Amino acid sequence: MTTEFWLNDQYISTDASPGLLLLDFLRRNERLTGTKEGCKEGDCGACAVLIGDLVEGSDTQKAYVDYKPVTSCLVPLGEMQGRHVVSIEGVNMDQLSPVQQSFVDFGAAQCGYCTPGFIVSMSWYLMAERGEPTRAGMQRAISGNLCRCTGYEAINRAGDRLIERFSDGGEWADIWQAGDRVAALVEAEMLPAYFSEMAERLGAIEQPEVSLGGNPIDYFVAGGTDLYVQQGEKIPDASVKILNHFGSKISGKFKHMRGIRAVDGDLHVGALTTFEDFGADPLVQKFIPSIQDDLQLIASLHLRNRATLGGNIVNASPIGDMSNFLLGLGATLILSNGKEQRSVAMKDFFLNYKVIDKRADELIVEIVIPGAAKECAQTRVNFEKLSKRTALDIATVCSGFRCKANADGVIEAVGISMGGVAAVPLYLRKTCDFLVGKTISPATLQEACEIAMGEASPIGDVRGSADYKRLLVRQFMIAHFTECYPERVRFDEFAS
CATH class of the missing domain: 3.30.465.10 (Uridine Diphospho-n-acetylenolpyruvylglucosamine Reductase; domain 3)
Structure with missing residues (x-):
C-alpha cells in the first residue's frame, strides 16, 4: 500500500507499513528529529504535529485546509493519505515566527525537549482559533503539552504576549480578524509561504475507497489512542485496516x-x-x-x-x-x-x-x-468526573446522567451510569427503576443514593480505596441532581 501526503513543504509517497507510527516515520525515515519521542502514550505532547485536512470549496467559499494538533506517537502513517503533516521544521522560516520569538523573549525554553511541541500547538492556536484570542483558549491549545522542567510561568507569559499582540488594539489585530487567517499570517511572513498552496496540492491527491472486507485483518485502527499504547510494537508488522482515511x-x-x-x-x-x-x-x-x-x-x-x-x-x-x-x-x-x-x-x-x-x-x-434531536426542555443532561489532574488523567470515577421530569418534578425517564465502580461501565438499573415516577426531592435523592451505592462494587487501587469510590457514587448522584434541578435540591442539604 502506498501512502501519499505532504510533509511540511515536501511531497511524500511511501510504501512503509501503514501501521507504522507517524512519529517513527518522521524521526527514522525522514530524519526530522525536532519532533521528540517522550512518553509514547500521547500524554506529554513532545511529539505534537499538525494534521491538515482539505475542506472542499463551495459557491461561497474557496477550498481550505483545516489543521488540528495531534500527538504523532499514536497516529498510523497510513492515515496520512491525502493530508498535510506539519512538524516543528515546517513552521521554520529565515526569521523566527511570532511564537518562537515569544519563547525567546520570555525564556520559555529550558531543557528544550518539550519546546517543539509547545511551538506547534501555539502555532495552531494562531492559525485556527475561531473565537477571540484569550489566555484560556491558548491554555486549551497547549493542554496536551507537558514541561518536565515546570517552566509553565514563562510559557504562559509567552502566550500572554501573543494574545496581547493579536487582540483588539494590538499590533496584529487585523491578522486575527482576517477572513483567511492562514493567508494573512503568510502575507505577514509569520508562516512559511507554502501554506498558501496546500489546498491545491492536497486536491491533486486521489482518495481511496475504504473496503472493510477482504483478507483477514489483525487490527482495525480508528483513533489508535489506546491500541498503540497497549500493542504499538506489534502493529507495524501486522495486517492493519485504517478506518479513518481522510476523505x-x-x-x-x-x-x-x-x-x-x-x-x-x-x-x-x-x-x-x-x-x-x-x-x-x-x-x-x-x-x-x-x-x-x-x-x-x-x-x-x-x-x-x-x-x-x-x-x-x-x-x-x-x-x-x-x-x-x-x-x-x-x-x-x-x-x-x-x-x-x-x-x-x-x-x-x-x-x-x-x-x-x-x-x-x-x-x-x-x-x-434516542430523542436527542427533539425539542425537549424537560430533559436535562450532566457529566461528572473526578481525577487527580483536571486534564490528561484517567478517572477515579466518572458518571453520565439524563433525566426527564415534568413540571411538577415527577421523573418520567432517567439514565445514570457510573464508571470505575464495577468491572464494566455500570448502568444503575435499580436506581433508575426506583426513581421513575418519584418526585425530585431531598428525601427521594437520599434514598436513591443508598440504592446506587449498593449497586456499586468498586475495588481499591492507586486512584482510591473502595470506600472512597463508593462515596463518590453518592456525591455524583447529588451533583447530578443539584446541577440539573437546583430549584428542587441543594447541595448543602446533603452536607453530612
Missing part, C-alpha cells in the same frame, strides 16, 4: 460510520466521530449545552482530536469517559459485519471486564442517542 468513502452497511445526523428525533453518531468533533457538532451542543466544558475533563485537545466514540466503547474500560457518558444517555449501538446489522442497548453491551456483546466480524457503525 475516503465507506460504502454499504458501514457508510454511516462517519458524521452526525438526526433521524426521526434520534441522534445518530458515526462510530468514527472523534471526541472533539462530537463536542463541536451543533446538534450535540443543543442537546448537551455543557458539552464543551465537559470535554475539558477528558484527556487533552490533542487526544480528543484522535479518540473516537466507537473505539472508546469497544475498548470497554470501566472508566472510559465517553462510553460512560453515552451509557448514561441511554444510547443504543448499531453493529454490522457488512452483511447483517443489529442493535444492542449500551446497558446490555458490557458483559464482564473487557467482554462485550460484539462478534469478531462486527464493527460498531453508529451510536444512537
